[in-house]
Amino acid sequence: MHPFAPxxxxxVDALGERGLIASIGRWLGTACPAxxxxxxxxxxxxxxxxHRQLLTVDPVIFGRHFDAAxxxxxxxxxxxxxNLSDIAAMGGRPRAAVVSLCLxxxxxxxxxxxxxxxxxxxxxxxxxxxxxxxxAEVPGALIASLTLLGxxxxxxxLIRQGARSGDWIAVTGRLGxxxxxxxxxxxxxxxxxxxxxxxxxxxxxxxxxxxxxxKDLSALTPRGTRAALDLTAIPRRRGCTLAxxxxxxxxxxxxxxxxxxxxxxxxxxxxxxxxxxxxxxFIGRFLRNRGGQNAPVALPASGYEHLRPxx
Amino acid sequence: MHPFAPxxxxxVDALGERGLIASIGRWLGTACPAxxxxxxxxxxxxxxxxHRQLLTVDPVIFGRHFDAAxxxxxxxxxxxxxNLSDIAAMGGRPRAAVVSLCLxxxxxxxxxxxxxxxxxxxxxxxxxxxxxxxxAEVPGALIASLTLLGxxxxxxxLIRQGARSGDWIAVTGRLGxxxxxxxxxxxxxxxxxxxxxxxxxxxxxxxxxxxxxxKDLSALTPRGTRAALDLTAIPRRRGCTLAxxxxxxxxxxxxxxxxxxxxxxxxxxxxxxxxxxxxxxFIGRFLRNRGGQNAPVALPASGYEHLRPxx
Numbered sequence: 001m002h003p004f005a006p007x008x009x010x011x012v013d014a015l016g017e018r019g020l021i022a023s024i025g026r027w028l029g030t031a032c033p034a035x036x037x038x039x040x041x042x043x044x045x046x047x048x049x050x051h052r053q054l055l056t057v058d059p060v061i062f063g064r065h066f067d068a069a070x071x072x073x074x075x076x077x078x079x080x081x082x083n084l085s086d087i088a089a090m091g092g093r094p095r096a097a098v099v100s101l102c103l104x105x106x107x108x109x110x111x112x113x114x115x116x117x118x119x120x121x122x123x124x125x126x127x128x129x130x131x132x133x134x135x136a137e138v139p140g141a142l143i144a145s146l147t148l149l150g151x152x153x154x155x156x157x158l159i160r161q162g163a164r165s166g167d168w169i170a171v172t173g174r175l176g177x178x179x180x181x182x183x184x185x186x187x188x189x190x191x192x193x194x195x196x197x198x199x200x201x202x203x204x205x206x207x208x209x210x211x212x213x214x215k216d217l218s219a220l221t222p223r224g225t226r227a228a229l230d231l232t233a234i235p236r237r238r239g240c241t242l243a244x245x246x247x248x249x250x251x252x253x254x255x256x257x258x259x260x261x262x263x264x265x266x267x268x269x270x271x272x273x274x275x276x277x278x279x280x281x282f283i284g285r286f287l288r289n290r291g292g293q294n295a296p297v298a299l300p301a302s303g304y305e306h307l308r309p310x311x
Numbered sequence: 312m313h314p315f316a317p318x319x320x321x322x323v324d325a326l327g328e329r330g331l332i333a334s335i336g337r338w339l340g341t342a343c344p345a346x347x348x349x350x351x352x353x354x355x356x357x358x359x360x361x362h363r364q365l366l367t368v369d370p371v372i373f374g375r376h377f378d379a380a381x382x383x384x385x386x387x388x389x390x391x392x393x394n395l396s397d398i399a400a401m402g403g404r405p406r407a408a409v410v411s412l413c414l415x416x417x418x419x420x421x422x423x424x425x426x427x428x429x430x431x432x433x434x435x436x437x438x439x440x441x442x443x444x445x446x447a448e449v450p451g452a453l454i455a456s457l458t459l460l461g462x463x464x465x466x467x468x469l470i471r472q473g474a475r476s477g478d479w480i481a482v483t484g485r486l487g488x489x490x491x492x493x494x495x496x497x498x499x500x501x502x503x504x505x506x507x508x509x510x511x512x513x514x515x516x517x518x519x520x521x522x523x524x525x526k527d528l529s530a531l532t533p534r535g536t537r538a539a540l541d542l543t544a545i546p547r548r549r550g551c552t553l554a555x556x557x558x559x560x561x562x563x564x565x566x567x568x569x570x571x572x573x574x575x576x577x578x579x580x581x582x583x584x585x586x587x588x589x590x591x592x593f594i595g596r597f598l599r600n601r602g603g604q605n606a607p608v609a610l611p612a613s614g615y616e617h618l619r620p621x622x
Contacts (some may be wrong), residue, residue, distance in 0.1 A: 042400035043365035054354035090352035147458035
């Protein structure tokens with residue numbers, strides 16, 4: 001469905017601002033609590049937070065993150081899931097979100113209805129309350145920006161910093177071909193996996209793969225080292241080349257760093273007991289780097305043996 | 312300064328996404344803590360919150376909330392202050408914000424630098440940390456949407472609901488002419504005043520005046536009543552008509568509801584001791600409404616005497 005109406009019917013400007021906000025509340029249904037916990041007061045009022053909190057924001061933009069070929073419900077779900085993946089990457093639990101909408105006057109009401117229903121379904125599935133937002137007119141645009149507030153699951157939060165020379169690198173799931181396969185719309189954010197990893201003391205650092213493994217790895221790479229990868233081990237989506245797995249992005253998998261002294265076999269066995277349907281693959285390690293470059297390289301032969309724990 | 316560069320110089324696309332994000336961190340300076348408390352990880356990590364929390368979002372949009380005549384630093388300050396006023400309206404304390412930017416490739420770097428410096432100055436003044444955000448390209452647009460997280464100052468949060476028939480209505484400061492006078496850029500969000508009011512047991516409900524007194528009052532008006540206003544008491548900005556004070560909006564003053572049984576004189580005296588430079592004016596009360604309409608009316612003569620406590 002094209003988000004803009006070609007004629008005078010089904011246009012959002014017929015609703016007016018108040019009418020649109022009331023409609024959004026109805027479309028969100030139980031995903032939006034009553035004010036002041038949800039839409040309708042100056043701020044949304046949320047419960048206190050015992051643990052450290054997590055805050056992230058990401059948009060979806062017509063013409064950039066989606067086009068007329070994408071179902072509006074899938075756009076709404078993706079808006080939330082992009083942000084959920086950031087909470088997953090810290091080992092956190094999502095709590096509440098607000099949505100800022102910028103839209104053309106001719107935006108279809110039916111598009112917005114399906115968008116919000118898709119957002120609400122994803123929000124209910126992951127226990128997120130949509131508690132407020134803002135609506136503004138911007139000619140020619142359709143932009144929804146979601147800010148997500150989460151909380152650490154316990155005392156521990158996994159950040160990007162923390163890797164040391166010798167540490168192992170692992171990734172969940174399979175990489176590459178996200179756009180072509182529709183994975184960028186259908187993916188499940190790795191929330192349970194992220195929390196499980198944050199409770200394992202041998203995990204030192206974590207992030208999600210959104211720009212592509214090769215690019216994202218640099219954020220985990222400690223100074224004076226480079227990532228040495230076993231290129232044959234990198235888990236690829238069916239039909240994907242190595243280049244696609246390294247560079248496509250929008251994988252929304254977790255990339256984590258494991259203490260050099262960890263028992264990889266024990267970690268792998270524990271993972272398999274908990275997440276039998278999702279691979280956790282050891283793909284390389286950080287090695288001391290004598291040169292100035294820190295781009296990933298192929299792992300020297302001596303590093304391979306530890307990468308494939310026996311089943 | 313026009314935010315878009317007319318020629319090839321001073322354009323944001325020359326920085327690239329990474330360069331722009333690094334520049335934003337520098338422009339924000341001490342208003343942006345180091346990662347993971349600030350920009351640079353999957354989420355910003357914030358401390359736990361003992362009291363209930365407040366979440367709100369509002370944008371500034373080129374062509375709608377500002378134009379080329381407005382100094383970019385004032386745009387940045389206004390973006391934060393609009394949201395601070397919503398925290399003030401609940402009696403809360405602001406903590407941290409994230410900013411979502413959508414901009415044309417030709418946006419001037421110098422405009423963005425001054426915008427972020429203005430935002431940072433306002434953030435430091437009000438104790439807000441700018442902890443993260445997102446940057447995306449949208450042709451022809453310049454939109455900044457800020458999500459602000461705050462916390463209640465104690466056990467109490469003032470919401471819009473709570474007024475009863477007979478309760479008094481009061482407003483801080485003066486109303487009207489916000490755009491013409493520049494108040495919409497220069498205003499000070501009523502944070503200290505909002506917290507003070509939230510600690511007074513006789514205040515039952517509160518909101519900020521952003522759409523204009525006449526329109527905003529309806530959100531406080533309980534079912535079966537209407538607001539009866541002493542039109543001569545409404546505090547107007549110098550040179551403003553009554554219509555301007557009732558309808559202009561962007562006043563960012565606090566509008567509160569006081570228990571019918573309260574001692575207005577004692578409240579007024581306590582207010583003056585604490586806030587000697589800002590008037591708190593009693594402007595009317597909620598009265599039972601026999602008709603179906605709930606638009607404000609002029610207060611009947613019997614209601615006036617209590618409205619002007621002796622000094």
